Amino acid sequence: MIKKSIVSSALGIGLITITALFLFKDGNTNNDVGSTSTSESVRKSQKLMNLIKVQEQETTATDKTKKEAATHIQQPTQANSHAVLITPDSQVLEKSQNFFAKIPRIHALEGKTNADVHDIPAEALEAGEYLAHMREFFVQNPQPLVVETGFYLECSQQKDFFESVKAICAARVGELYTKKTGRKISPLVFDKRTAVLKEKITL
Amino acid sequence: MLNFNPLTKSVLAAFLITAVAGSVWAGKKDKIDPKKSRIKFADTIDRGQRDLMLQDLEALKSLSFYDPQGKVSSLFKVLPETNSMQEWLYARSKYIVPESFKTDQNTVKVIKEHHIFTNPALPTLEKGRSVEPGATIQVVMSNLGAGMYLGGKMQNAVFALKIPGQGEVPITSPRAGIFQVGAGLFQPLLKKSGGTSIDGLANSLSRLSVYFHEARHSDGNGTSLLFPHAVCPEGSDYSGYNACDKNLNGPYTIGAEFTGATLHNCTSCSEAEKEALRNRQADAYSRVIAEYDLFVSDSDRMATDSIINSCKVFADMGIDPNQYDFCKNYNTATAGTNTKQKATAWDDNPETAGIND
Numbered sequence: 001m002i003k004k005s006i007v008s009s010a011l012g013i014g015l016i017t018i019t020a021l022f023l024f025k026d027g028n029t030n031n032d033v034g035s036t037s038t039s040e041s042v043r044k045s046q047k048l049m050n051l052i053k054v055q056e057q058e059t060t061a062t063d064k065t066k067k068e069a070a071t072h073i074q075q076p077t078q079a080n081s082h083a084v085l086i087t088p089d090s091q092v093l094e095k096s097q098n099f100f101a102k103i104p105r106i107h108a109l110e111g112k113t114n115a116d117v118h119d120i121p122a123e124a125l126e127a128g129e130y131l132a133h134m135r136e137f138f139v140q141n142p143q144p145l146v147v148e149t150g151f152y153l154e155c156s157q158q159k160d161f162f163e164s165v166k167a168i169c170a171a172r173v174g175e176l177y178t179k180k181t182g183r184k185i186s187p188l189v190f191d192k193r194t195a196v197l198k199e200k201i202t203l
Numbered sequence: 204m205l206n207f208n209p210l211t212k213s214v215l216a217a218f219l220i221t222a223v224a225g226s227v228w229a230g231k232k233d234k235i236d237p238k239k240s241r242i243k244f245a246d247t248i249d250r251g252q253r254d255l256m257l258q259d260l261e262a263l264k265s266l267s268f269y270d271p272q273g274k275v276s277s278l279f280k281v282l283p284e285t286n287s288m289q290e291w292l293y294a295r296s297k298y299i300v301p302e303s304f305k306t307d308q309n310t311v312k313v314i315k316e317h318h319i320f321t322n323p324a325l326p327t328l329e330k331g332r333s334v335e336p337g338a339t340i341q342v343v344m345s346n347l348g349a350g351m352y353l354g355g356k357m358q359n360a361v362f363a364l365k366i367p368g369q370g371e372v373p374i375t376s377p378r379a380g381i382f383q384v385g386a387g388l389f390q391p392l393l394k395k396s397g398g399t400s401i402d403g404l405a406n407s408l409s410r411l412s413v414y415f416h417e418a419r420h421s422d423g424n425g426t427s428l429l430f431p432h433a434v435c436p437e438g439s440d441y442s443g444y445n446a447c448d449k450n451l452n453g454p455y456t457i458g459a460e461f462t463g464a465t466l467h468n469c470t471s472c473s474e475a476e477k478e479a480l481r482n483r484q485a486d487a488y489s490r491v492i493a494e495y496d497l498f499v500s501d502s503d504r505m506a507t508d509s510i511i512n513s514c515k516v517f518a519d520m521g522i523d524p525n526q527y528d529f530c531k532n533y534n535t536a537t538a539g540t541n542t543k544q545k546a547t548a549w550d551d552n553p554e555t556a557g558i559n560d
Contacts, residue, residue: 118446124486128481129395131478132393132482133475202481
């Protein structure tokens with residue numbers, strides 16, 4: 001029981017960490033998103049929640065307040081280090097684990113012929129189905145922004161996912177980012193092909 | 204045990220008979236008459252597949268097309284509205300034959316030999332991964348008519364195809380519109396979960412994008428004839444496969460744009476179905492090669508160098524090299540250098556063999 005909750009928390013922190021990393025890498029070259037230590041994850045997730053709070057304040061704050069808020073975000077204090085650490089609920093974690101464990105990846109195309117891949121192959125269609133069900137879940141069960149964004153961001157960064165899946169995930173990240181910040185997400189968050197493809201998808 | 208009086212029994216019996224008759228009549232009424240379809244089906248086609256396709260064509264009649272940036276109208280060269288898009292499809296798709304249909308001495312007739320085609324130029328057919336001996340190929344859909352037109356042209360011959368129940372169809376242009384369908388076309392969008400019926404609108408839209416993709420293969424002339432696919436480059440999921448397009452208006456773009464323009468019609472579709480359609484759209488777009496290397500091998504470079512040098516000779520002699528198809532692609536290239544080529548829209552006007560039908 002204790003092990004399960006530790007694993008759940010670790011996975012939740014992982015999702016939040018990834019979301020925090022992407023929000024802070026605007027304008028930087030794209031790096032691999034990997035796992036981090038728990039303490040670093042907590043620190044980064046605090047930065048993330050502060051950033052979201054600041055951006056909410058920015059919509060109504062004066063210039064002076066904006067500067068103060070910006071300064072505030074640079075150095076989160078010890079006092080608020082326990083603020084709003086969001087852990088995805090168990091249902092989200094379970095679905096997310098299942099998704100990443102079972103979704104077909106591009107090596108499933110090994111041995112295929114030209115005719116097999118002329119139209120979207122069954123493996124890519126199936127991968128899309130996994131993504132489709134996650135979309136249905138998120139629409140029917142609204143989650144905190146950071147949770148949904150964290151899922152789609154992690155999906156968009158998987159090197160061996162089908163391009164179509166990565167692109168849709170990237171498009172969803174962009175949609176959520178714009179919804180929250182009012183700005184367009186930097187294409188540098190994604191690899192070049194994903195960044196180009198995501199712009200063509202009809203959301 | 205219930206014990207009804209004779210009057211009640213009579214009323215119940217009449218009700219049951221009416222209900223059964225009514226449902227049979229309703230079932231018949233819902234089936235679309237294939238004789239009224241603009242696309243004709245071979246007699247040998249599977250009835251279930253035929254009826255699904257008829258439903259898809261029926262669904263097409265009530266689709267609206269969302270085209271805020273004018274991409275659909277510039278790509279299809281018609282107004283992005285129902286009638287025009289239907290006509291676009293029917294101009295390129297006329298007959299459906301089943302997967303079991305074989306092109307052999309029983310079905311293929313040579314209607315002209317030693318024919319000089321009006322436009323002798325041929326498209327480049329890139330080879331991708333070949334079929335392993337004994338491999339099972341699942342047919343989705345193919346433009347048989349266009350393939351036979353090109354096959355005939357390569358042999359200076361014009362063919363006709365005997366379609367069961369439809370007679371002899373001459374193939375005097377890629378617009379013969381003979382499509383072959385297979386079981387692969389009728390895979391549901393959401394297969395594992397069984398969350399969507401095979402004949403729901405989402406599945407119709409999915410299949411219609413394939414019809415439009417194949418219909419594009421009915422276009423083109425000379426080097427753009429059939430809009431043949433290209434080998435996918437390094438970095439693509441389909442690298443090495445002949446499953447991409449080196450143009451901006453080819454079959455994959457057509458299918459993707461169709462899906463994008465019609466997705467809003469899916470008001471009765473689930474979120475999962477819509478996302479699955481987006482996956483299809485994204486897969487198709489991923490096949491469009493926006494920029495490619497002009498030379499894929501040393502021998503390719505050498506052959507291209509000689510073409511470039513020939514075209515320069517024309518220019519030096521005051522002859523416009525652009526009147527020759529094989530010069531058009533190379534007018535900005537320099538022999539001996541590795542050059543990136545940006546994909547363009549190909550000429551989609553269909554050629555004809557130049558004989559009477």
